[in-house]
Amino acid sequence: MAIPGDGWVITLDGPAGSGKSTTARLTAAALGFVYLDTGALYRALTVLALEAGVMPADHEALGSLAISSELNVRAGEDGQRMWAGDRDVTDRLRTPEVDRHVSAVSAVPEVREAMLSVQRGQRRAPGLVAEGRDLGSVVFPDAHLKIYLIADLDVRAERRARERRASGHVTDPATEKQALQTRDETDSTREVAPLRQPDGAVVVDTTSQTIEGPVARVVSLFSELKSR
Numbered sequence: 001m002a003i004p005g006d007g008w009v010i011t012l013d014g015p016a017g018s019g020k021s022t023t024a025r026l027t028a029a030a031l032g033f034v035y036l037d038t039g040a041l042y043r044a045l046t047v048l049a050l051e052a053g054v055m056p057a058d059h060e061a062l063g064s065l066a067i068s069s070e071l072n073v074r075a076g077e078d079g080q081r082m083w084a085g086d087r088d089v090t091d092r093l094r095t096p097e098v099d100r101h102v103s104a105v106s107a108v109p110e111v112r113e114a115m116l117s118v119q120r121g122q123r124r125a126p127g128l129v130a131e132g133r134d135l136g137s138v139v140f141p142d143a144h145l146k147i148y149l150i151a152d153l154d155v156r157a158e159r160r161a162r163e164r165r166a167s168g169h170v171t172d173p174a175t176e177k178q179a180l181q182t183r184d185e186t187d188s189t190r191e192v193a194p195l196r197q198p199d200g201a202v203v204v205d206t207t208s209q210t211i212e213g214p215v216a217r218v219v220s221l222f223s224e225l226k227s228r
């Protein structure tokens with residue numbers, strides 16, 4: 001396949017805890033591509049909405065906030081950093097409070113519209129690996145390779161609990177399972193850009209795999225596609 005002038009695009013979609021972030025980050029590093037975690041954009045906007053006391057039901061206010069927030073993704077030494085104007089908000093994105101509200105914020109059509117240009121603006125040569133919920137279906141429907149990651153709910157809950165405990169939070173798999181179930185339900189049933197398997201996506205089940213498995217699979221699928 002000819003090398004696209006504006007860069008290759010690989011998308012990874014799937015539910016929370018399916019291994020998207022790590023797989024996407026390591027795949028991007030292996031290929032020398034830019035990595036984009038789009039959940040961080042919705043999380044950053046949720047941080048700003050909580051600070052400003054804007055409710056998810058107030059679509060107009062959230063839409064205005066999304067436009068005025070100057071959300072910006074930059075590469076940092078240890079992965080992607082999220083900026084809102086001149087403020088680095090990365091360390092505030094993964095709190096239980098943001099977890100509880102982010103699905104409602106990201107379901108607002110005005111918010112999704114405002115995020116489209118930010119996400120598409122990250123595309124550059126030699127390529128981009130972007131992960132989220134609607135990357136292959138809405139943001140980059142013309143992506144060269146689309147992956148849909150899945151894993152059993154119990155396994156996802158255990159992974160999430162481990163990650164959270166590693167960053168100092170008190171939690172257990174049962175609590176995380178409940179939170180994941182609620183978030184999956186909201187993300188899959190919203191009207192605009194719901195979580196679903198994009199047409200033409202390759203399904204990768206990470207339930208019983210270590211992280212090397214999915215990364216090797218995506219890199220090999222990409223090599224195959226490039227050599228066609």
Ligand code: DC
Pocket residue numbers: 016038039040042043102103106107131132133134135183187
């Ligand atoms: O991937 P994550 O858990 O950081 O995503 C946080 C939330 O953001 C998720 O519950 C749904 C929303 N999201 C979205 O609606 N669309 C995306 N492309 C990425 C995330």
